[in-house]
Amino acid sequence: MSSPTGPANGLPVRMPRPRQTGRHRRPEPAVAPEGAPALVLAVPGAPSAASRGLAEEVISIGRSELPGLDARIGYLEGADGGDSEFPSLSGVLTAVAQERTARAEFARAAGLDVPAPIGPDAVVVPLLAGPDGDLLRRVRQALMDSSAAAELADVLGPHPLLAEGLHVRLSEAGLARADRARLFTVATAADGIILATTGGEEAVQAAGITGMLLAARLAVPVIAAALDQEGSVAAVAAELRGSGSVQLALAPYLIGPEAADGLLDTACKEADCTAAEVLGAYPALGKLAVAQYSAALGIQLGAAAQ
Numbered sequence: 001m002s003s004p005t006g007p008a009n010g011l012p013v014r015m016p017r018p019r020q021t022g023r024h025r026r027p028e029p030a031v032a033p034e035g036a037p038a039l040v041l042a043v044p045g046a047p048s049a050a051s052r053g054l055a056e057e058v059i060s061i062g063r064s065e066l067p068g069l070d071a072r073i074g075y076l077e078g079a080d081g082g083d084s085e086f087p088s089l090s091g092v093l094t095a096v097a098q099e100r101t102a103r104a105e106f107a108r109a110a111g112l113d114v115p116a117p118i119g120p121d122a123v124v125v126p127l128l129a130g131p132d133g134d135l136l137r138r139v140r141q142a143l144m145d146s147s148a149a150a151e152l153a154d155v156l157g158p159h160p161l162l163a164e165g166l167h168v169r170l171s172e173a174g175l176a177r178a179d180r181a182r183l184f185t186v187a188t189a190a191d192g193i194i195l196a197t198t199g200g201e202e203a204v205q206a207a208g209i210t211g212m213l214l215a216a217r218l219a220v221p222v223i224a225a226a227l228d229q230e231g232s233v234a235a236v237a238a239e240l241r242g243s244g245s246v247q248l249a250l251a252p253y254l255i256g257p258e259a260a261d262g263l264l265d266t267a268c269k270e271a272d273c274t275a276a277e278v279l280g281a282y283p284a285l286g287k288l289a290v291a292q293y294s295a296a297l298g299i300q301l302g303a304a305a306q
Contacts, residue, residue, distance in 0.1 A: 097149065156289065162284070
């Protein structure tokens with residue numbers, strides 16, 4: 001048994017590894033510089049406990065990737081006012097700018113020697129896998145409606161880590177092998193994948209890049225389709241079946257909150273296939289959010305988003 005102060009006598013004690021020296025030592029993890037702007041995660045869709053939990057998980061992983069990170073959550077359909085459970089993106093940005101100004105004024109009044117603020121007040125990272133034009137226009141409008149000097153980062157994809165996440169979700173649903181090196185078979189494994197996204201043709205083209213990475217992982221054809229474009233999913237299903245695929249599966253190229261209720265169910269009926277779960281709080285999303293924030297500021301993160 002262990003005591004409150006450590007392991008009981010006789011048990012081995014894990015000691016910290018000494019730091020390696022020379023060219024083989026591991027690089028020190030990046031730390032958010034003092035005075036760096038806040039990362040504000042822009043969450044689309046109707047606010048809910050589920051979307052808040054997802055966003056908080058992404059932020060938590062982001063903070064572990066970049067210690068010292070000031071990270072906030074703002075909702076595109078959130079409410080204005082500081083006491084709101086789901087604060088609007090514009091409201092969060094305004095609050096960030098006001099806090100930054102107040103800190104600077106306090107430091108000057110107290111005669112403190114503190115580093116000057118770096119860059120804008122905030123970097124806004126959309127919680128989107130791909131370029132949904134309508135949602136991104138609303139994000140830009142929120143930036144203009146705020147009193148903050150904010151910069152808009154890129155969406156999270158396309159990226160190999162998202163292809164990995166899609167593979168994981170398909171394997172969890174029994175629609176793909178978890179590892180191509182293994183010899184076991186999955187009876188329900190799909191031989192054709194519909195990569196379903198939102199945002200129209202631009203989003204479909206961007207999703208196609210991740211789709212190629214997913215196809216390489218699964219060794220089956222993957223074609224992107226737009227959930228919010230009538231006939232797109234059915235056309236892709238017909239194309240896959242016409243090329244010889246029999247068992248189709250739908251892989252949502254979605255994080256979750258950006259998709260309207262019922263879209264995936266309707267798509268599955270149109271394609272006559274089953275679907276994997278959305279990406280949700282897949283751990284790579286936190287890494288990618290910090291990578292986009294860091295790219296906007298020119299911070300080197302080493303292997304954070306490799």
